Amino acid sequence: MITAKRLKEGKTVQHLRASDIYVAVYKEGSLHLNGIVRATTREPLREGKSYAVRISKITLPSTIAVDVIQDAFRITDDEAHDDYVAVLQKNAQPSLTKFTFSHPQLDLMHNAFITAATLIKSAVLTKTPIILRHHADCDGYAAALSLENALLPLLAKEHGDYAYRHYSRNPSRTPYYDYADATRDMEMALTNKDRYKHKDPLIILADIGSGEENLLSVSMATKLGAHILIIDHHDPGPLIDGKSALCKIATFHLNPFLHGSDSRFCTGILLYELSRFISGDDRKSIAPIIAAIADKVDKYDMDVFNHYQSFAEGYSLEFLQKLTRIIDYETQAIKFFDISTIIEGLFMRRDLQEGFINIISPEIEKKIQEFTRVIRKYAERHAYKNFDLTIIDADKCSFRGEYPSPGKITAIAHDEFLTKEKGLVTLGMLPGMIIFRCDNVPGFDVNNIISKVAHSIPFSLAEGGGHAAAGSMTFIAAASEEVIRKVRSIITSLDEQG
Numbered sequence: 311m312i313t314a315k316r317l318k319e320g321k322t323v324q325h326l327r328a329s330d331i332y333v334a335v336y337k338e339g340s341l342h343l344n345g346i347v348r349a350t351t352r353e354p355l356r357e358g359k360s361y362a363v364r365i366s367k368i369t370l371p372s373t374i375a376v377d378v379i380q381d382a383f384r385i386t387d388d389e390a391h392d393d394y395v396a397v398l399q400k401n402a403q404p405s406l407t408k409f410t411f412s413h414p415q416l417d418l419m420h421n422a423f424i425t426a427a428t429l430i431k432s433a434v435l436t437k438t439p440i441i442l443r444h445h446a447d448c449d450g451y452a453a454a455l456s457l458e459n460a461l462l463p464l465l466a467k468e469h470g471d472y473a474y475r476h477y478s479r480n481p482s483r484t485p486y487y488d489y490a491d492a493t494r495d496m497e498m499a500l501t502n503k504d505r506y507k508h509k510d511p512l513i514i515l516a517d518i519g520s521g522e523e524n525l526l527s528v529s530m531a532t533k534l535g536a537h538i539l540i541i542d543h544h545d546p547g548p549l550i551d552g553k554s555a556l557c558k559i560a561t562f563h564l565n566p567f568l569h570g571s572d573s574r575f576c577t578g579i580l581l582y583e584l585s586r587f588i589s590g591d592d593r594k595s596i597a598p599i600i601a602a603i604a605d606k607v608d609k610y611d612m613d614v615f616n617h618y619q620s621f622a623e624g625y626s627l628e629f630l631q632k633l634t635r636i637i638d639y640e641t642q643a644i645k646f647f648d649i650s651t652i653i654e655g656l657f658m659r660r661d662l663q664e665g666f667i668n669i670i671s672p673e674i675e676k677k678i679q680e681f682t683r684v685i686r687k688y689a690e691r692h693a694y695k696n697f698d699l700t701i702i703d704a705d706k707c708s709f710r711g712e713y714p715s716p717g718k719i720t721a722i723a724h725d726e727f728l729t730k731e732k733g734l735v736t737l738g739m740l741p742g743m744i745i746f747r748c749d750n751v752p753g754f755d756v757n758n759i760i761s762k763v764a765h766s767i768p769f770s771l772a773e774g775g776g777h778a779a780a781g782s783m784t785f786i787a788a789a790s791e792e793v794i795r796k797v798r799s800i801i802t803s804l805d806e807q808g
């Protein structure tokens with residue numbers, strides 16, 4: 311969202327700066343910035359309505375030309391805004407501006423990292439409360455804990471013992487910004503605003519999606535005054551001039567898809583790199599490789615995967631994989647409640663890692679073996695020319711609320727039937743939901759399938775998202791038959807193309 315300054319009464323054209331954005335009221339053919347300064351316009355505007363305008367030309371002593379900007383905007387007092395910008399420019403610069411390695415797709419995001427780091431640092435420096443909302447899975451926790459470690463020393467410097475009054479980290483059970491979560495976040499922020507004269511918050515959304523599923527929550531939060539920073543590696547949907555729908559209302563959106571990349575830089579990697587920019591702390595951590603294992607970065611880019619694996623000195627890949635599974639198990643077991651202290655321990659403490667691997671890993675292995683037997687018995691398997699299709703009733707093949715979850719059941723089924731020779735699509739079926747997994751099927755894209763289903767069966771109310779090869783779709787359970795038929799016909803058509 312753009313910011314428009316309000317020009318104070320008494321100020322003249324001389325006080326304006328070319329290309330700055332101001333708020334102006336349209337009256338009888340003119341845009342009025344205050345009682346004195348105005349610009350004539352021929353655009354068909356609504357009488358009495360406020361518009362954001364960019365000063366395109368100033369001709370002293372008294373004439374200006376403006377362009378009307380159609381984007382949503384917020385209004386700030388011009389002097390307060392100038393102070394804010396001055397603080398920003400001086401102290402909020404990143405402490406470090408080099409990535410841990412050079413990668414063409416990461417390098418393209420460099421400016422975006424500078425912007426995001428500056429935004430977060432300036433929030434701390436201007437005593438803006440920060441709410442970090444992150445997905446409660448491996449990638450989300452890895453991402454959030456890296457950022458938290460960078461933030462806490464800065465917050466302590468700014469607020470002393472009151473740091474936690476200006477910062478909260480809230481895990482999100484859902485892979486999107488649930489409207490109830492957004493409401494809770496804003497209610498808390500507004501209560502603090504009332505009680506402690508806090509500023510409007512900066513909400514950082516990490517690993518909880520970038521698509522239209524978050525539009526309503528983000529719009530509501532911005533309407534109540536929040537600044538929103540999105541840091542994510544999911545498909546943000548269609549781009550117009552390089553911007554997604556969420557870009558238009560969020561303060562800033564850091565997402566590899568906006569720079570021609572894809573999901574290979576998972577949020578744990580993005581926030582590990584960004585945290586270094588914020589704190590200047592160049593210490594290595596196993597957080598990014600744990601996130602990379604969980605979010606299957608090795609499927610996209612072995613260079614990226616190997617780079618972060620090299621940070622985990624003294625750890626074998628097998629040990630890291632077991633640790634990832636344990637963190638996955640822990641986050642699935644709890645979901646709502648924050649378990650960052652335990653997860654932080656699992657990232658940092660070798661004794662705890664070894665202890666958990668001894669106790670929990672055999673239990674996880676046992677469960678996976680048991681459920682693999684269930685899957686072998688009940689999975690429906692179809693062979694196509696170029697790939698296979700597995701359909702598993704993930705609802706009936708799992709115990710409600712227990713590990714492995716239906717999502718995990720789908721993943722286990724997928725891993726069980728995946729071969730090197732042939733592509734594979736796996737559908738995990740639940741009432742009113744399909745979970746998708748795919749490997750080596752050219753043209754397969756979850757987001758594409760969802761939009762086709764939504765378009766051709768409108769009464770299914772199908773929606774969802776995720777990555778091209780892994781995601782989920784929800785729909786009205788009554789439409790199940792039509793939906794599954796449509797999904798299968800889309801998948802079959804991929805075989806004919808291949």
Ligand SMILES: [Mn+2]
Pocket residue numbers: 449450517543576577605
């Ligand atoms: Mn992720």
